[in-house]
Structure formats: structure tokens, C-alpha cells
Amino acid sequence: MTVQNHRRVPGRPRSFDERHALEKAIRVFRSKGYDGVTIDDLVVGMGVGRPSLYSVFGDKRAVFLRALRAYGEEKGALAAKALFAPTTVRDSLTGFLRHAVETATEEGSAPGCLIICVAPLVSDPEVRQFAQDAAAAATAQVERRLRDGIRAGELPDNFPVSARAIQVMDLGRGLTMRAQMGAPRKVLLRDAEDAVDLVLPPAASTTPGG
Amino acid sequence: MTVQNHRRVPGRPRSFDERHALEKAIRVFRSKGYDGVTIDDLVVGMGVGRPSLYSVFGDKRAVFLRALRAYGEEKGALAAKALFAPTTVRDSLTGFLRHAVETATEEGSAPGCLIICVAPLVSDPEVRQFAQDAAAAATAQVERRLRDGIRAGELPDNFPVSARAIQVMDLGRGLTMRAQMGAPRKVLLRDAEDAVDLVLPPAASTTPGG
DNA sequence: CTAGTTTCGAACAATTCAGTTATAAACCAT
């Protein structure tokens, strides 16, 4: 089964698409964690022959790191879109948490999140660093969106953006871990709405103070 | 009837205490997860000979389940104490989350929590069920404490106890996952305080008359 | 001290696993 590549290079063409194989690797790691995955799991799940897997990607750790980075890029882009596309802060946070819940409970893949649920348990410095960086970046984005909300007059000037950003992230982590535990999407979506009600001032109208 | 107070049984006495061995097993699983733990890890970490481990506890899964139950009993008891000993709702929630942070960052053991961080990733029905039950029980306890707060006049009658209990739990999950990721205790304790400020009404005193 | 019972320590075979190595296949260029 050949894959058409507009750039013709000598040698037998690959029977798999590298990017698509990584997407399958994400599914494997999401369903079995890191330590629970064997090379054969990846070979079967990615549809890549064992020698090809080693020559193209490297060992399990390298596959995981690449899968993690790919996952992080997709997730980060979608999270940024959810955060900065809407006009109101409320819609932004709702979209942010809803997106977190939806990807953590998407059909066709095991529930959970590679960065939040799996990566923190991997005892590898590079993986840990990635998870920390991803968390810091996401928190910073939420915080920035809240600051924009202040600038837009949607939030009071003394709104604790730093603390609230951390809390939005922690609430998202909680929702994601519950997704991993098997909580139904419907419940989590409702709780995501409640979370937004919690972190934002009750009145979405103008600032109460000077 | 012979009094069996004397536990003098024939045979060579054991060189380990079953309870203490389980405590060591908890440390092993906390530091390496579930799939990352080998029998030899348990043999070394628990200080129990390999044949003794199999005859006394069973296989790895059985050891994990017993460790999980022991861990859950300790944690549940301490959580209940933190929740129901203080007089004010604020002190209860603060103690609850502080306790969660402190055990998740205690010295001498890897950061994290067996029930929140490790168990959800174990693909075993019994483990999953335990994690779900533990989460439901903890949420119910928090909710009950909030209800007591309403009854004591500390919280308004329309205080959304169900949603707030869920949010306290999710915030605790977030704090715990960050502990697992390496966040320092000091930061997490501060965020725990902020979390309580978030979920409780700004005025903790009684409603002003008039 | 001897017999009986249980545990401990070392080592065992069977299985699984990771990473590599042939050998065949598919493609391009000539």
C-alpha cells in the first residue's frame, strides 16, 4: 500500500504517513499510559513495522516525546483558539474548559489527556519538563486572556488574574482527571459551566468599583 | 476453650510486618506508578522475600489493591478529620485542601497521590471502581460539610453545595496533579488558600441584619 | 534433642520484551 508523495525519492516508499502514525501513537499512549506500552503495542497500534519504528522514530521514549509534542501543538493551538476567538471573557473560559472536556472524552480514543494525566507520571526529566512548560504556557495564556478582559472593561481592575488563571487550570485538571476516571462528558460539560460561574464575577456587567 | 491471645504459632516467624510492608508498597507505587513497578521493585522496596510476597499478598495486582485500600483508609480518615474537626466551614475546607497538598508533597515519598494520580491510569476494573468510589465518597463528605455550614448559618440557604463540593474536589485534584508534576509545597499551599477564597462567599461572617 | 510447621534465600524454567539482523520487495535512474 503505497502513499503518493509528490517528491519522488529513490527507494521503496513508506507504507505509512509519519504524522498519521504519531496520531495513532497518541491513542496507544492515552489508552495504556507510558510504562504500560510495549514496542509491540506501538508496532500494532501505529501500523509501522518494528525496524521502521526504530529507524524512523527511535525507541519508545523518543516515540512518546514526539507524540507528546504533536499532541501539545494541536492542543495548544485549539486551546488558544478557544481562548482568544470569542469576544467575552466568559465565552473564552467556557470554550477553554469545554474544549478540555471534549478532547478528554472524545470518541475513538481512551478518555484522559496525554499531558495532564499521562506525562506527569513518566519518570523522565525531558517529559517532566515538557509537562511543566505546557502547564506554564497554558496558565499564562489564560492569565493573558483575563488581563485582556480587564483592559476591555469586562473585569474589575483588581481582578486577581494570576490566582484565577491558576484556578481555571486546576479546575480543568480536575475535569480531565475525572474524564480519565470515566466520568461522562455530559456531566463534565455541566461542571465546566459551573466552573466558569465560579471564577468569574457573578455580574458580567460593568465594573462595580472605581 | 483455649485462649488464643498468645499468637505463638508453629513455624519460622515472619521477618516483616504485613502492615508496614504495605506502607512501603505504597511508596513504591507512588514513585513508579503501576505498570512501571516490577516484582523485584516490590521485593526490594517492601523488604519481603519473593516467595513470601506471592504467598502472603499474591501477585502485583493484589499488592496494589491492598496498598490502595490501606492508602484510602488512612487518607479518608485524615480527610474526614480535617473536614469535620474545625468549627468553621472555611477552616474545614482549608484543612481539607492543605491536607491534600501536604500528603501529596510529603518528604520521604514521591510527590502525588495513589488514588488521584496513579489509580485512574490502571486499566483494571476493580481499581477503577475503587477510584470512583473514593472520589464519590470524598465529594459527598465535602458536600455534607457544606450542608452543615448552611445549617449553622455560616452559608446562605441557597449556597450551591453540590456544585461547590465538586469544585473543591476538582481544585484539589489540580493541586495534587501539580504536586506530582513537581510544584513546590509552598506554592500549592498558597493556591489552596486561594481556592478556599474562591469557593466560599467573600463574607464568612453572619449575614448583616436588615 | 527430635519431629513438625512455616518462612527465608537462592536459584530455576518459561515467558515476554527490546533492539538488531538478514532477506525480500518496491521504487527510481539508466
Added chain:
DNA sequence: ATGGTTTATAACTGAATTGTTCGAAACTAG
């Protein structure tokens, strides 16, 4: 078609892991 290049299929090797076995050790009872 023929040679050169890259990948796929299958099998292989060495190491790790699991669960068990066997003799020695430690304790009680008589």
C-alpha cells in the same frame, strides 16, 4: 531489464521478568 536505494517482513539474540521450586533456617511441641 539492470543496478542502486530505501523500506517491509520475518526471524533472531540477549536481557529482563514472572511465578515457582528446593533446601536451609527458625520456631514450637513433646
